[in-house]
Amino acid sequence: MTVYAFELHFSAPPGEHVIDALYEVGWDDAVIGLDPETGGEGSAFFDREAPSALQAVVSAIRQGRRAGVEPLGVSEDYVSLKEIAERTGRTVGAVDHWVTSRRGPGDFPEPRVPRPRVSLYSWAEVSMWLVANGLAALSPADVEIARICEVADATLRARRLQRRLPQADQEALVAAVA
Incomplete structure (x- = not known):
């Protein structure tokens, strides 16, 4: 189990x-x-x-x-770009490129708490997006x-x-x- x-x-x-x-x-x-x-x-x-x-x-x-x-x-786990980077082993710059569609497949989840400096994203949505697009090795659990x-x-x-x-x-x- x-x-x-x-x-x-x-x-x-x-x-x-x-x-x-x-x-x-x-x-x-x-x-x-x-x-x-x-x-x-x-x-x-x-x-x-x-x-x-x-x-x-x-x-x-x-x-x-x-x-x-x-x-x-x-x-529900809300995460910043920095936390997404830490959880995925990527840089904040790489994550920012996903968010702004400069790199990656696009359609990154919208922030749940949009803020001018540090927006917060649903980890549930982000993790499913990452796995669906093969961008991070996250455990299925x-x-x-x-x-x-x-x-x-x-x-x-x-x-x-x-x-x-x-x-x-x-x-x-x-x-x-x-």
């Missing part, structure tokens, strides 16, 4: 019992950051062994719910976990936002999107 590294954000009630409950349900492969006295938002950094990235993330979410915490999101984290985060965020709507609006939205 493969070990998948990811970060899960959650909300927890106050009390020492929360940390114990999380370990009892299976979060013994995570480093948990939470002030048990006040509860609130916390995060868990997992190194989870599983048959797939999806199973790793889904099992952590389900276990967290069984322990009484509410999953808020899975960290790293590409898979990046993709799953991106989708899991969007799904959890959408679920949380949807709850803010009146029931009738929620139902209409679900019907329209289905």
